[in-house]
Amino acid sequence: MEDHTGYFEARADNIINKGLLDETSVAFYRALFELQGREYGRFASLPSLPPVGAEDLPLSRHAGIVLTDDLLASVAGGAGPLGAVMAEHHPGLVLEPLLGPLARDRAAFSELGAVFLALDHERLAALSLRYKTGIEECVFILTNLLRPVMTLLREKSAPLIPPAGSPLLCPFCGHYPDMSVIGGGEEGRRLLHCSLCGHHWPFKRLSCAVCGTEDPAKLEYLSSEGDSRYRIDVCHECGGYIKTVRLDKFEEVDSCDLAVENILTAGLDGAAMREGYRRP
Numbered sequence: 001m002e003d004h005t006g007y008f009e010a011r012a013d014n015i016i017n018k019g020l021l022d023e024t025s026v027a028f029y030r031a032l033f034e035l036q037g038r039e040y041g042r043f044a045s046l047p048s049l050p051p052v053g054a055e056d057l058p059l060s061r062h063a064g065i066v067l068t069d070d071l072l073a074s075v076a077g078g079a080g081p082l083g084a085v086m087a088e089h090h091p092g093l094v095l096e097p098l099l100g101p102l103a104r105d106r107a108a109f110s111e112l113g114a115v116f117l118a119l120d121h122e123r124l125a126a127l128s129l130r131y132k133t134g135i136e137e138c139v140f141i142l143t144n145l146l147r148p149v150m151t152l153l154r155e156k157s158a159p160l161i162p163p164a165g166s167p168l169l170c171p172f173c174g175h176y177p178d179m180s181v182i183g184g185g186e187e188g189r190r191l192l193h194c195s196l197c198g199h200h201w202p203f204k205r206l207s208c209a210v211c212g213t214e215d216p217a218k219l220e221y222l223s224s225e226g227d228s229r230y231r232i233d234v235c236h237e238c239g240g241y242i243k244t245v246r247l248d249k250f251e252e253v254d255s256c257d258l259a260v261e262n263i264l265t266a267g268l269d270g271a272a273m274r275e276g277y278r279r280p
Contacts, residue, residue: 001040001151002198004033008258011264015051020264028089029263032144035085039078039148046074052153054160060151063114069193072109072255078145096133098141103173116142117174143196150197166203166211170194177209177242177280179258179265180233184247193258200253209233210240210280222271230265230271239276243268 008029015021020028043049050071056062083099101108115123116139128138154161154172161172168193169176178195180203182188191200192209207214218237221244234241241267245256269279 001037001148001255002259003037004257004260005030005037007260008033011260014078015264016228020267030232031089033205033260035078036082039081040152042077043074043149043152048154049149049156049279052157053162055147057157057160057162057172058174059115059150059169059172060119060169063117066117066146066150066153067113068251069106070105072106075113075145075149076103076106076109078148082141082144085178093137095137095141095208098128098138101131102141112138112142112211113146117227118147119169119175145199154197154199161199163202166207166212167201168209169200171201172199173197177203178262178279180209180242180244181253181256181258182244182246183253184249184251189253191253193262195201195262198259200258208235208238208240209242210235211238213237222275230268232268232277234272234275234277239277241272241279243272 012026012030016023016026023263032207050065050068052065056065059066065112079099079102083095086093086095088234090242102112111125112127115127124136125139128135131138133141150173157172165171173194173196175194175196179193180190181193181200182190182205188205190203190205192203192246193200204211204214206216206219208219213219213235215237218235220236221232222232229242231246231247232241243262245258245261249251272279
């Protein structure tokens with residue numbers, strides 16, 4: 001698992017000075033990344049993980065492989081610590097109606113997890129309502145509970161992941177990308193970053209990461225004011241967008257932690273949405 005905490009800490013002062021996040025938000029994400037690191041270590045110490053075969057990918061089509069009783073019991077153990085972090089830094093959120101069942105009820109967690117992994121938005125919205133939680137909060141909690149173990153499964157299954165093609169969804173877990181990165185070398189290759197398991201996969205440079213259109217007349221990018229490192233790639237075909245980090249020629253793609261960059265560029269999400277664009 002990438003050292004999200006180290007990448008974040010190296011930029012913490014600059015983050016506050018530039019007004020990207022206030023001190024309260026910095027403290028929250030610091031605690032969240034530290035928790036994810038501990039959870040990853042906890043899963044890595046388990047005697048066994050569910051076996052994954054090439055025929056099982058992407059895992060969104062085979063949620064039962066991941067959501068075994070034993071693994072659910074282990075993942076549920078993270079609900080309390082995650083709730084504690086959120087309660088400390090966001091005391092106004094009422095999350096017990098969701099976190100309680102996730103911690104105690106395997107059937108509830110299995111249902112929520114399967115719907116989440118399958119990207120079934122309609123059912124997830126209905127379940128969020130049942131547990132008296134907003135859909136965005138529900139997605140945030142499920143993502144952060146499952147991310148450490150999905151990252152570990154992806155790392156252990158790396159040789160099985162198809163290297164070719166330009167799929168819109170992660171070829172390992174089947175989840176949406178949350179960021180794009182363009183290398184700074186001569187090739188300037190473009191990669192998408194999975195919002196759940198952290199996988200990077202190659203994607204066509206001139207193509208919408210939401211709908212896949214390659215019509216240059218429908219594609220545009222909006223530059224970030226005062227910082228050429230970031231831009232928003234937008235599509236007039238589907239109305240979708242993705243944030244992109246452009247690296248300089250001496251910067252390696254692997255040195256850029258896109259999970260952290262996604263948080264640091266939250267202001268770009270607001271700018272895109274104000275223009276009427278949306279994320280999946």
